[in-house]
Amino acid sequence: MTRNALVTAARGWIGTPYIHQASVKGAGCDCLGLVRGIWRETIGPEPEAIPPYSRDWSEPQGDEALFRAALRHMRRKPLDDEAPGDVLLFRMRAGSVAKHLGLQAGVGMRASFIHAYSGHGVIESALSLPWRRRIAARFALPTETN
Template identity: 55%
Template sequence: MTGQGARIVALAESWIGTPYRHQGATKGVGCDCIGLVRGIWRELYGNEPEAVPAYAPDWAERSGEERLLEAGLRLFGPALPMDAAAPGDLLLFRWRPDCAAKHAGIQAGPRHFIHAYEQAAVICSALVPSWRRRIVAVHRFPVAPVD
């Protein structure tokens, strides 16, 4: 695990137990999967790279736009090959092949990832085949300054 990967995993682990709150992005108070990534970004870089517009819980189904994949490319750069995923990488998921990507998590190890799970909290889940086959993109966080 790289130094930055270990740092990102540690940051993600510090969010575990944060309640699920749609559009939230505050550790210990509430977040959704996008809010978890936003919070980690703030902890790494000091501020968010762009404002996140309000979104409905079913935004991906309604619009059909690949807003999450587009944001991944815009903010993290080209996606990595799936077999290159490493701890600390951003994982983007698509529930069904005919739907837009709408879930995100942080790879925590070869078989686990951390994500905000609806009707629960930020948790560490096993990256079982049913999750693994839904991964549509893997992105590495840009290199962050070291404290």
């Protein structure tokens, strides 16, 4: 699986409505569901079952559940080692748990990422400075040469 194939797969989800806990292209997904769907399309079966989760999951306990799951299944990369196809994990507020995901599409002057965003569905957004400041970690999916 090439990095470009990951981006192509992610772009195939653009326009999918935002639906919490869903992971069905064209029907609905959230940010985790988008990454799960890309995983299924490009790698195969998901590596573990996802338990039900609330919209504020992990926040009351300060639990980095999504971060730990990412470490179990992907290779962590330095934040400045950006490449198309990287999975980005974001903290939406300083000091909060990391709980938003996206897949980097463009790099350099045209840096962008694809994510499922509440109220917008799956979109490609510029990886602007405000978004970059929120990146908690960067990962490579196991389809790439690590």
